[in-house]
Amino acid sequence: MAKKIRFISFFIMLLSWMFPQVLRAETNYTIMGKVVGLAREGHNFIFNCENGKVRVSILKDDLVRVHMAPAGKEFPADDLHLQENGPYFVVNYTWPGVICDVKEEFDYDMESEVYAIKAGKLVVKARKNPFKLAFYDTEGKLLAMEKAWIVNAGMGQAGSKVYETMAMGDDEHFFGFGAHNHPLDMRGRKIVCSAKELEDNRETGGFPVPFFYSSKGYGIFFNNLDDDVTFEMGTTDSEYGFSGTSGGMEGWDMDYYFIYGPKFEDILDGYTDIVGKPILPEKWLFGHIQHHCCSWTADSVIEAAQKYGDGGWPCDVLIMDHQALRKGLEWDTEKGYANYKQMYESIDKLGFKTAFSCALFDDIYDWQQYDPTNSGQVNNYWKLHEGRVIDGMDFWRQDNSERSMQYTGKNYLSNGYKAHELFGSLWAKNVVEGMESMGLYGRPVISRGGPIGGHRYIIPWAGDMPFGVEFEGVDLSYIRNGGLAGYSSISVDLGGFTNRGKNDPLDEYNIIRRVINMSLFVPISKFQGDGDDGAKLPWLYSESQQELFRYYMKLRYRLLPYRYSAAIEASLTGRPVLAPLVFDHQNDENTYNKDFEFLMGRNILVAPVIDKSEKWEVYLPAGKWIHYWTGTEYNGPKTVTVDAPLYGTGGLPMFVKAGSIIPMMPEMSYIYQKKADPITLDVYPEMNGSIKYAMYDCKSVKKPVQIEKTEFTCDQQGKNIRISISPSSVAYELWVHSAVEATSVSVDGKKLKDLQAKAEYDKSKTGWYYGSGCFYGSDEIKTINIKAGTSSKERVIEIALSKDMAEQENMTADIKAVERQITFEPRGHYLDNMRNFSPDDKWLAYDTRTEPPAIAENTNIEMVNVESGKVVVLYETTNASKYGPGVATVDFHPFENKVLFIHGLRNCNSERPYSYWRRTCAAAELRLPVECHFIDARDVTVPFTPGALRGGTHAHEWSGDGKWIGFTYNDDITADSDEKAGKKANMRTVGVSKNLRPVKVDKDAAGENNDGEWFSVLVAKVTSNPKPGSDEISRAFSDAWVGTKGY
Secondary structure, three states: OHHHHHHHHHHHHHHHHHOOOOOOOEOOOEEOOOEEEEEEEOOEEEEEEOOEEEEEEEEEOOEEEEEEEEOOOOOOOOOOOHHHOOOOOOOOOOOOOOOOEEEEEEEOOOOEEEEEEEEOOEEEEEEEOOEEEEEEEOOOOEEEEEOOOOOEOOOEEEOOEEEEEEEOOOOOOEEEEEEEOOOOOOOOEEEEOOOOOOOOOOOEEEEEEEEEEEOOOEEEEEOOOOOOOEEEEEEEOOEEEEEEEOOOOOOOOEEEEEEEOOOHHHHHHHHHHHHOOOOOOOHHHHOEEEEOEOOOOHHHHHHHHHHHHHHOOOOOEEEEOHHHEEHHHEEOHHHOOOOHHHHHHHHHHOOOEEEEEEEOOOOOOOOOOOOOOOHHHHHHHHHHHHHHHHHOOOEEEEEOHHHOHHHHOOOEOOOOOEOOOOHHHHHHHHHHHHHHHOOOOOOOEEEOOOOOOHHHOEEEEOOOOEOOHHHHHHHHHHHHHHHOOOOOOOEOOOOOOEOOOOOOOOOHHHHHHHHHHHHHHOOOEEEOOEHHHHOOOHHHOOHHHHHHHHHHHHHHHHOHHHHHHHHHHHHHHOOOOEEEHHHOOOOOHHHOOOOOOEEEOOOEEEOOOOOOOOEEEEEEEEEEEEEOOOOOEEEEEEEEEEEOOOOOOOOOOEEEEOOEEEEEOOOOOOOOOOOOOOEEEEEEOOOOEEEEEEEEEEOOOOOOOOEEEEEEEEEEEOOEEEEEEOOOOOOEEEEEEOOOOEEEEEEOOEEOOEOOOHHHHHHOOOEEEEEOOOOOOOOOOOEEEEEEEOOOOOEEEEEEEOOOHHHHHHHHHHHOOOOOOOOOOOOOOEOOOOOOEOOOOOEEEEEOOOOOOOHHHOOEEEEEEOOOOOEEEEEEOOOOEOOEOOEEEEEEOOOOOEEEEEEEOOOOOOOOOOEOOEEEEEEEEOOOOOOEEEOEEEOOOOOOOOOEEOEEEEEEEEOOOOOEEEEEEEEHHHHHHHHHOOOOOOOOEEEEEEOOOOEOOOOOOOOOOEOEOEEEEEOOOEOOOOOOOOOOEOOOOOOOOOOOOOO
């Protein structure tokens, strides 16, 4: 690959020398120009250039900071603004640095003499004339490079704007940029990091972040606080870039961090080392939140708490909107809150927490006076909250923060920084740190704006989205993209906030798909809306919807140990609680466009239905995946179609990765209703393998958080399963998924009693039972159910199986092979011994000839979806007759959506009917409209044409690498002479075609000649009298490829 890049670079140099007007595309800014000197200060390298200077700092072995100062300016001082309610974006400017080697050399990629700085996992190269940067790993793989072959591109400035332009790889893709409504894959997209309420279909929400990941294994964080920061990720061919305003202060210049992974989780960990780790919310915030706008009174709050309890719907938090408090954050006793003390007495007994929603349009404070960078204002504002916290207020919500300028009248804060991007996070910081001063930690505010460091203080929500299932994708995009930027605890108003004159909030698809199904897996589950219907109060649902919501919400709560463990991991590394598939499968390009498939934690895959379908396609990445609701096992990577019934408990497509241990707690009405004891381990053994899982927990989120870790292992070999649990103070129950019955179970060497029946098992404190009825996801799935009791020491559970699980899997595979009809038209559906299945195994291709095979009269090549039975016509002949042309014998490409098939001469008639020697290879790409391409050229006139054939081809088959086509061949000339001589010889041979160049053929009088898109040759010689024992043959029957490399 390196040789190829160098050849291309050398070719481009030649072009630029020979044709100066070629490849001299210019940008609208001034680049740094020639390097005139290099100064080194420890791990900082300062390049003095014609038009300014650039400081390259090797901060860690996988982290480089690049800082540019235009001519006549100095680097702004690094400042955490601790006296002005800081830090803002960056929380750490103190790095140990890395010992570096620097040398001068010639670099072929950069076509120039360079300075090469080798440090840790990276090599940074700086071209001398003009100055350009490139980043490599230590094995020489090019990661990123300023456009070396464009003279006026790279890093530079124009007026108050600063720019960086990079070369974009042909197969490079980008992800990230904060909570917004863009697609997952941002290649070819533009985003401006300016906070706005998301509303219905806006692309940018309140938390755009100038940080992204590249599929090449690096990330870039652009440390610029302005609201015009712009990323253009391939909107111009072969390049991407970013720009912003330079204000002459720290955080307003060309200052970026290059973060090497190569894993995405390492990139995010590195990013949050720079900007701070996400806040760890209190555990009860991962329960369920009910918010109502805007007419609740204290009595309404009491009633809502009671109805949640009476209905059996778990819930932890009730949020009162702005009508509850008046100026100075005093209770509005004239608007229904005179009995606020009674309200707290009542709801405290039911386990509820409360929050109040402050809005900038309310008169609770003189917002014209408020400046969150002024310490006096910060202190005064917080003091207003203290009384309400003493009353019982548990945390706060802040509204309209992304449009603060409308209410404060301040475009700039008192420290000189623009308010737009900074206000929301500093307003939140004011309140979060105030709560901490009262000993109340883990109380982020819910806010819809605050992208600069907001992940340290905020649970984002998207804003006032409309009702309707059609907006579910907007919700999911916001959550997905926010998680990639460190907003691991993120929310939306499930089901929307307002109808905007259009949709019914209680529409069944809105309630089931966008409320109930989503409530299971979103990091923060929150209902909000205008009025009772808009708030989606569950007692307003139909009876079947109420039952379904109860089922899903109970499962959400039972999964809390697993989900909160993921939240603790997020607070340590930034990893999203809900991550897109690409986060763990970045080398699988099939995940790049899977916008609405997620990993909840590391081991549960969810693929929510976002329309009115009741079947859903799900892409499963590498590994074995178990469908949660049926127990069906699938080996990835592959796409499967599963049932997703609207009113069924299995309506959310959900899979667990084999080799997983999922901790669960008992059913609860609210998080701290009782001690989480016993913990249930939902175990999915890895066949003949070992697995480990660490469950994180903490008794308090007071800083520094004291994290407790419980470790589990599971080893399965043959007929034996061994599970270990590190010392713990709680009892454990296990559901071990197994298609094989157990013969015995022991804990710490002591055999447990086989309880035989579920009723007996339910009554016992210890023992085991094999059967259905215990596992939450289905009453039909059988598990080995074990009550292991309590022990302060490590526990070891040993299970003896009646059969080897691998043997059983082979047996059940045979048992499950059930015939199912998928086509029903009363005609032929002909399969050959070819590659009839599509690369993703979803479609089966065939021709429609009758029996006995009458290819000449067959008109159609079709395919059928093996799950849905949908039939698609891939190709249909024109001017069909009993003489031809005829089509048959389909072969799918090994990994692309295209097929090959036999096609008779297009002008067949009674004189030139379809025959072995009058047919050719046709290819069709599976896109609309389907186009047919003729592969092999035909020339039956002397002197013939190189690369063309003088007969007919058959049994066309792609090679394993998809670069060749093999075929059998019958010669028209010899067939004609044999026929005249009264012979019946059929000297069929074998040939191949390759996409070297098109073959043009002169037309003949009979019209039998045709052009071809590929070059074809014969590769086997046939003779009428082969010698016994030699490799000579008289006839080839068929052809086949060996392996996958074109043999």
